[in-house]
Amino acid sequence: MVLLSVIVYLVLNGIATTTKIKGNFHCTKPPKECTDCVEWNGSLYNFINTTQSYENSSMICQHKSNDTHLVYIESKEENEFVTRMLATFGSRVTPWIGLSDGKSEGNWTWGNHRAEYFNWDHGEPNGERGENNVIINLVHDGKWYDVPPGWHCPTVCEKKLHAR
C-alpha cells in the first residue's frame, strides 16, 4: 500500500513537472513587500526584536509605509495567530501592540477606531491615566497588559494588504 502510494505520488509529480516545463515562459516573481514578514488574513506582520519606547515602536512601523502601524488585534483568531507567530521568536517576548487609551481614558482604540475585542489578563487594565499603552505577553499566553511610560519593548508592525 505504501509502495503503491509512493509510485502514484512519483507518477503524478512526474507528470506535473513535465507539464510545468512545457512551453516558453518569461515570468518574473512579484517583488516581495517585506522579506521577514508573515502574511495572515490579508495583512503582513513583522516582529522587530529591538526594545523601544512605545512612541519609537509606533514610529518604526509608520516609517515602513503610511499604512503600516503597530499591530491591531481585532479577534480571538488574530490574537492566536500573533501569539503563534511571536512564539517562533522565543517564549518570553512581550511586544507593544497598537492599543491605546491615551486620547481618552478608558476608551481603548486601534488608531482612530474603537476596540471591541480584548484579551486582558485578570486584573488588567489597571493603570488608569498612568498606563495608556499595551503589550501582549507571551509569558502569560498572549494576554494583554497596560504598562506605564518609560518601558522599552519590542515591536510588531502590521500592514493591511489592499484588495488584489
Ligand SMILES: *[C@@H]1O[C@H](CO)[C@@H](O)[C@H](O)[C@H]1NC(C)=O
Ligand atoms: C527614540 O529614537 C530616537 C532615535 O533613535 C532616540 O534618539 C530616542 O532616544 C528614542 N526615544 C526613546 C524614549 O527611547
Ligand SMILES: *[C@@H]1O[C@H](CO)[C@@H](O)[C@H](O)[C@H]1NC(C)=O
Ligand atoms: C499613503 O497610502 C495610500 C494608499 O496606499 C496612497 O494612495 C498615498 O499616496 C500614500 N500617501 C503618501 C503620502 O505616501
Ligand SMILES: *[C@@H]1O[C@H](CO)[C@@H](O)[C@H](O)[C@H]1NC(C)=O
Ligand atoms: C479577516 O479580515 C477581515 C477583513 O479585514 C475581517 O473582517 C475579519 O474579521 C478577519 N478575520 C478574523 C478571523 O480576524
Ligand SMILES: *[C@@H]1O[C@H](CO)[C@@H](O)[C@H](O)[C@H]1NC(C)=O
Ligand atoms: C530577542 O532579543 C532577546 C533579548 O535581547 C534575545 O534574548 C533573543 O534571543 C532575541 N530573539 C531573536 C529571535 O532574535
Ligand SMILES: *[C@@H]1O[C@H](CO)[C@@H](O)[C@H](O)[C@H]1NC(C)=O
Ligand atoms: C472613543 O474613541 C473613538 C475613536 O476615536 C471615538 O469615535 C468615540 O467617540 C470615543 N468614545 C468615547 C465614549 O469617548
